[in-house]
Amino acid sequence: MNLITVKNVSKYFLQPTRMQVLNDISFEVEKSKFITITGKSGSGKSTLLYLLSTMDTRFEGSIRINQEEMLGRNNSWLADFRNHHIGFVFQFHYLLPEFTVLRNVMLPALKLRRYPVAEIEHRAMELLQLLGVGEQAHKRASLLSGGQQQRVAIARAMINEPLIIMGDEPTGNLDSYNSAAVFELFRKMSAEKGQTILMVTHDEDIARKSDQTIHLADGKIDEIMVR
Ligand SMILES: Nc1ncnc2c1ncn2[C@@H]1O[C@H](COP(=O)(O)OP(=O)(O)OP(=O)(O)O)[C@@H](O)[C@H]1O
Numbered sequence: 465m466n467l468i469t470v471k472n473v474s475k476y477f478l479q480p481t482r483m484q485v486l487n488d489i490s491f492e493v494e495k496s497k498f499i500t501i502t503g504k505s506g507s508g509k510s511t512l513l514y515l516l517s518t519m520d521t522r523f524e525g526s527i528r529i530n531q532e533e534m535l536g537r538n539n540s541w542l543a544d545f546r547n548h549h550i551g552f553v554f555q556f557h558y559l560l561p562e563f564t565v566l567r568n569v570m571l572p573a574l575k576l577r578r579y580p581v582a583e584i585e586h587r588a589m590e591l592l593q594l595l596g597v598g599e600q601a602h603k604r605a606s607l608l609s610g611g612q613q614q615r616v617a618i619a620r621a622m623i624n625e626p627l628i629i630m631g632d633e634p635t636g637n638l639d640s641y642n643s644a645a646v647f648e649l650f651r652k653m654s655a656e657k658g659q660t661i662l663m664v665t666h667d668e669d670i671a672r673k674s675d676q677t678i679h680l681a682d683g684k685i686d687e688i689m690v691r
Pocket residue numbers: 477478479480485503504505506507508509510511512
């Protein structure tokens with residue numbers, strides 16, 4: 465069954481002049497797959513991911529995620545959908561520097577209040593341990609290295625066990641060693657929890673190791689590689 469179905473999606477920016485950034489994009493993603501989105505700078509990768517993240521619903525066409533159409537939904541419905549189903553990891557991790565690592569990971573779950581605080585703390589600790597930063601849990605986030613902070617950001621994206629994890633160049637500011645390590649962690653987590661990963665990347669090695677690569681050129685799908 466498809467988790468994501470994108471059909472004939474086009475996107476225009478109106479400022480400074482009207483420009484078509486995505487042109488008739490269609491593809492499907494099955495559950496539990498690792499998908500990469502590649503293409504030259506300016507080809508529309510981030511714009512596409514942003515639409516898939518449901519933060520921007522001004523597009524033509526159709527985006528269905530988990531059987532739900534995103535077009536035409538109001539903001540509060542979308543925010544609720546995101547909180548429950550989508551986790552994000554960006555190039556710059558946006559942790560709250562003054563908060564402890566543990567608190568940073570717990571925050572998205574505290575917002576949803578699906579579990580008691582003690583249970584959220586327990587799950588956050590488990591994730592941090594799985595990601596190899598358990599010992600840092602009680603430190604302030606700003607004291608960790610870039611690679612460690614990125615692992616914390618992954619734990620934060622995973623705390624609500626979202627169906628989909630999205631990343632825009634999540635390993636973009638890491639060296640090749642840490643970048644490969646973070647990629648393997650994504651893989652491991654998706655295999656263990658059945659999560660679907662969608663990642664924008666410039667890194668050819670990462671793209672080659674993913675299940676499916678959507679390659680964009682000038683806002684169009686140039687090629688879809690399924691491995
Ligand atoms: N908010 C916006 N308003 C107007 N134009 C935009 C906006 N965001 C992006 N664009 C333009 O849309 C095109 C695609 O941008 P996008 O960021 O999606 O590309 P990208 O493939 O992710 O590039 P990069 O690899 O450099 O991040 C670019 O020409 C960009 O200048």
